[in-house]
Amino acid sequence: MNRRFSLRPLGALPLYLPALAVVATVAIPVGFVALRASEASWADASAWLLRSRTAELLFNTLALGATVVIAASAIAFPLAWLVTRTDLRGRGAVTLAAILPLAIPGYVMAYALRSLGGPLGAGQAMFGLTFPRLDGFVGAALALTLYNYPYFFLTFRAAFERLDPAQAEAARALGAGPGRVLLTVHLPRFVPAALAGALVVGLYVLGDFGVVSLMRFDTLSLALYASWSRMEQGSLLALMLIGLTVFLLLGEAWITARRARGATSGLGAARRPRPVALGWLNAPIWTGIAALVLLSVITPVGTTIHWMAEGAAHFDAGELAAAAADSLRAALPATALTVALALPVAWLARRGTRLARIVERAAQLGYAIPSLALALGFVVFALRTVPSIRETLALLWIAYAAHFLMLAMGPLRGTLPLLSTRHEEAARSLGAGPLGVLWRVTLPALRGALAAGAALTLLAILKELPLAKLLAPLDSRPLAVSAWAFADEALFADAAPYALTLLGISAFSVAAVLRMGREAT
Amino acid sequence: MxxxxxxxxxxxxxxxxxxxxxxxxxxxxxxxxxxxxxxxxxxxxxxxxxxxxxxxxxxxxxxxxxxxxxxxxxxxxxxxxxxxxxxxxxxxxxxxxxxxxxxxxxxxxxxxxxxxxxxxxxxxxxxxxxxxxxxxxxxxxxxxxxxxxxxxxxxxxxxxxxxxxxxxxxxxxxxxxxxxxxxxxxxxxxxxxxxxxxxxxxxxxxxxxxxxxxxxxxxxxxxxRPTSAFVAGFLGPVNLIPGDAAGQRMSTALGDLRLAHEARGPRAAVVRPHMFAIDPGGVAVTVERRVFRGDRVELAVRSGSGAAWQVDLPTSSDARPGDTLRLAVAGAVWTVPSDGIV
The missing domain is CATH 3.40.50.300 (P-loop containing nucleotide triphosphate hydrolases)
Incomplete structure (x- = not known):
């Protein structure tokens, strides 16, 4: 029933101000990128757009994105099937192993893979084998695939678990053979999962800076970084990246809107079908899983530890501590700001008004827009309005809030529906005023979700690279920037302490996500 | 309060x-x-x-x-x-x-x-x-x-x-x-x-x-004593049988009914399914459907004039589809205005 809120929990202002702030944090960088790009003369801009270099960058970016999406889903789909539909032993351990690569930041993966090959590489030292040097397209595609396939794994696994055998049975009863059941009943159910995975992974590749820079593979993002000092070209590239992002988001929304939402009909959870017996297939399957874990988890961790040992002689704990302090100085205020914005915005989003939809879209866009484009927008904004904030952390904090708001809102979206307007009304009928409702019901009920959102955001910011690289003041060198800078100069042993610290932080964040996922179910 | x-x-x-x-x-x-x-x-x-x-x-x-x-x-x-x-x-x-x-x-x-x-x-x-x-x-x-x-x-x-x-x-x-x-x-x-x-x-x-x-x-x-056909229908299964009221009586497809209140002109009698009873002097109807409910038997019947009614009889009734029954309503019946009845 269409029932309005006739109870105002608070005045409207405390909700609308953060909402407008969120819209502004996304509108400002996009607006200033567009403004800067529009200042290019039409002749220059079209000449630049039409030159073969631009076409090459676009092609490289799309080819890399498509390769990673296809390769990652090709790994993830059979793996998801194995852990949900077969009698494979140790399905829990395999599941964990398939999620673990998320704990390895993309640039650490790239650093490990790149430092493995060649005569002076870690492979030579560890195994006595000289691996070919991995870089360029192959290196970038491999690193990004290994880092990203867990996203596909998670969505496919969820899709397999939702698959209701009753639907297949109904199709069989109606005369469809196993082949037709697979094509007409099962496969269509995976399209939403595949689309969701492709969107996440595609956007990641589009915005990736760490991997392509270390692998020396020219994409739009890397070109934007290279042309950082030439703002005009940079803003045109940024505009292209934003355009591609919007195109992907709209495309996904368009396809999802045209498809009916798949849901199990009837009551209760989907019944589990009898697991497929693997039999003699066990041996090749385990070989494959072992190879995957070796490549995606053991290699990066082992390589980093190897370089750590190599460089142990001149390890400087003071520098590491200074970098960690720089990271925290950037991350803690940014987390506080992000969570403070997330609560009113998530609250507002629940109302489903037009403003709520706009704010949600803004938060989504802030998360999806490639970091380099976002950073450029904020720099142009700073230079045009208050140049002095260019050299402060404030600009970085705001950029982080714009980028990670979605992340902080995630747990809130899960919890808010548990708290309906009925609870508010119940509290009011029991004598609590509007502020009493906020203080005694809303905030306590959301405490867990707020803490979870804060933890996710903090850990994500600590390992974030491109925004830190481009927006942190010159005298600040956070962990991620330090690891990347040494790796970029092939000083692999110097990069190791930072990379190892980041691995620890990432493992923490993945463990936190897994725990929350378990609690949610 | x-x-x-x-x-x-x-x-x-x-x-x-x-x-x-x-x-x-x-x-x-x-x-x-x-x-x-x-x-x-x-x-x-x-x-x-x-x-x-x-x-x-x-x-x-x-x-x-x-x-x-x-x-x-x-x-x-x-x-x-x-x-x-x-x-x-x-x-x-x-x-x-x-x-x-x-x-x-x-x-x-x-x-x-x-x-x-x-x-x-x-x-x-x-x-x-x-x-x-x-x-x-x-x-x-x-x-x-x-x-x-x-x-x-x-x-x-x-x-x-x-x-x-x-x-x-x-x-x-x-x-x-x-x-x-x-x-x-x-x-x-x-x-x-x-x-x-x-x-x-x-x-x-x-x-x-x-x-x-x-x-x-x-x-x-x-x-x-509902005041309208809607109220009568909302509170339970009912047969609204139209007729012409003349003071204490009303002539309907179910025969001449005694009214519980004074009324004149076109009205509808409120006859709940349980108010019917087998009566040798009643109106002849044909049973079209029978549903056994444990505590009663629900019948769908049709009168010679074509009116369809819902009738509840005691479980002891062995009326089957195709059978002919003679039904009447004992006692006075309530009426509602007949507008809004299809």
């Missing part, structure tokens, strides 16, 4: 949910609000609680005006209890803490004692520390009720309080709740979709449709 609604209007934007409702609920009375969905019964209940603003008319608690078109006393200052259909227990508080929510004005010891007493009264003492999510539907229902009763409100509003319980549990929980509430002597207004439930527990029933009150009265009155 006496509740009074005077010409109460509730609108959602352009939509009129309640178009001028007049209602008076005496102190200690139980009033059941019935009606199809969208009839305005929920809006009325929420307007009394203060969750909805009245866009016109007045709401009075005893002689105290709490809402008219301009002023609106917020729910926390009305002192009326509310039990939600979905219970709406606070998810972050235990059962006992939920009950204590409205008892902030009491000192700590008195509060704990009262919570304990309420828990015992709804037979939930051993669940005091459970989270709402760890309680079954029936248990949540009882905690929700105890929570609403904790501040000892003089009036209690319940929106389908038993609606989300599974049918097996429903009767039992209802009996206990009603027993617990009757003892307090407080005024109760409740919404129900279950007519038998409303018959069983209401002193009076108000039937709404499209935001307008159709009839109000004791359950027996609404069932036996």
């Amino acid at each position: 006496k509740l009074t609604l005077e010409q109460l209007r509730v609108c959602y934007g352009e939509t009129v949910a309640l178009a001028g409702l007049d209602l008076e609920v005496a102190s200690g009375e139980w009033l059941g609000l019935l009606g199809p969905s969208g009839s305005g019964k929920t809006s009325a209940l929420r307007a009394i609680a203060g969750f909805e603003r009245a866009s016109g008319g007045r709401v009075l608690l005893d002689d105290d005006v709490v809402a008219d078109g301009r002023t609106h006393r917020p729910p926390e200052r009305r002192g009326v209890g509310f039990v939600f259909q979905e219970f709406a227990l606070f998810p972050h508080l235990s059962a006992a803490q939920n009950i204590a929510f409205g008892l902030r004005h009491l000192p700590k010891d008195a509060r704990a004692a009262r919570v304990k007493r309420l828990l015992a009264r709804v037979e939930m003492a051993e669940y005091a520390d459970r989270a709402p999510s760890a309680l079954s539907g029936g248990q949540q229902q009882r905690i929700a009720l105890a929570r609403a009763l904790a501040p000892d409100p003089p009036a209690l509003l319940m929106d389908e309080p038993f609606g989300s319980l599974d049918p097996a549990l429903r009767g039992l929980v209802r009996e206990r709740v009603v027993e617990a509430l009757r003892a307090g002597g407080r005024t109760v207004v409740f919404i129900s979709h279950d007519i038998h439930e409303a018959f069983a527990i209401a002193d009076r029933i108000a039937l709404l449709r499209d935001g307008v009150l159709q009839q109000i009265g004791a359950p027996e009155e609404l069932y036996g």
Whole structure:
């Protein structure tokens, strides 16, 4: 029933101000990128757009994105099937192993893979084998695939678990053979999962800076970084990246809107079908899983530890501590700001008004827009309005809030529906005023979700690279920037302490996500 | 507490949910609000609680005006209890803490004692520390009720309080709740979709449709003496048999009926399926369908003139499709205006 809120929990202002702030944090960088790009003369801009270099960058970016999406889903789909539909032993351990690569930041993966090959590489030292040097397209595609396939794994696994055998049975009863059941009943159910995975992974590749820079593979993002000092070209590239992002988001929304939402009909959870017996297939399957874990988890961790040992002689704990302090100085205020914005915005989003939809879209866009484009927008904004904030952390904090708001809102979206307007009304009928409702019901009920959102955001910011690289003041060198800078100069042993610290932080964040996922179910 | 609604209007934007409702609920009375969905019964209940603003008319608690078109006393200052259909227990508080929510004005010891007493009264003492999510539907229902009763409100509003319980549990929980509430002597207004439930527990029933009150009265009155075809049909299966009334009698396809009240002109006789009886002097009908219901047999019959009726006979009846029966109605029948009958 269409029932309005006739109870105002608070005045409207405390909700609308953060909402407008969120819209502004996304509108400002996009607006200033567009403004800067529009200042290019039409002749220059079209000449630049039409030159073969631009076409090459676009092609490289799309080819890399498509390769990673296809390769990652090709790994993830059979793996998801194995852990949900077969009698494979140790399905829990395999599941964990398939999620673990998320704990390895993309640039650490790239650093490990790149430092493995060649005569002076870690492979030579560890195994006595000289691996070919991995870089360029192959290196970038491999690193990004290994880092990203867990996203596909998670969505496919969820899709397999939702698959209701009753639907297949109904199709069989109606005369469809196993082949037709697979094509007409099962496969269509995976399209939403595949689309969701492709969107996440595609956007990641589009915005990736760490991997392509270390692998020396020219994409739009890397070109934007290279042309950082030439703002005009940079803003045109940024505009292209934003355009591609919007195109992907709209495309996904368009396809999802045209498809009916798949849901199990009837009551209760989907019944589990009898697991497929693997039999003699066990041996090749385990070989494959072992190879995957070796490549995606053991290699990066082992390589980093190897370089750590190599460089142990001149390890400087003071520098590491200074970098960690720089990271925290950037991350803690940014987390506080992000969570403070997330609560009113998530609250507002629940109302489903037009403003709520706009704010949600803004938060989504802030998360999806490639970091380099976002950073450029904020720099142009700073230079045009208050140049002095260019050299402060404030600009970085705001950029982080714009980028990670979605992340902080995630747990809130899960919890808010548990708290309906009925609870508010119940509290009011029991004598609590509007502020009493906020203080005694809303905030306590959301405490867990707020803490979870804060933890996710903090850990994500600590390992974030491109925004830190481009927006942190010159005298600040956070962990991620330090690891990347040494790796970029092939000083692999110097990069190791930072990379190892980041691995620890990432493992923490993945463990936190897994725990929350378990609690949610 | 006496509740009074005077010409109460509730609108959602352009939509009129309640178009001028007049209602008076005496102190200690139980009033059941019935009606199809969208009839305005929920809006009325929420307007009394203060969750909805009245866009016109007045709401009075005893002689105290709490809402008219301009002023609106917020729910926390009305002192009326509310039990939600979905219970709406606070998810972050235990059962006992939920009950204590409205008892902030009491000192700590008195509060704990009262919570304990309420828990015992709804037979939930051993669940005091459970989270709402760890309680079954029936248990949540009882905690929700105890929570609403904790501040000892003089009036209690319940929106389908038993609606989300599974049918097996429903009767039992209802009996206990009603027993617990009757003892307090407080005024109760409740919404129900279950007519038998409303018959069983209401002193009076108000039937709404499209935001307008159709009839109000004791359950027996609404069932036996409806004022319209809609009321007659809403409260249970009915045959509305048209005819021409002439004072105390009316001629219909079922023969010449004796009326329970004086009427003239075109009317419709209200004949419930159970009012038919086998009578050798009655009207001949053909049985078209038979459904065995355990305590009775439901028949669909057609008269020689083509009228289709629903008839309940005792289980002992062995009437089968194709059989011919002779039916009559014993006693005087009630009539309603025949307009609106298809």
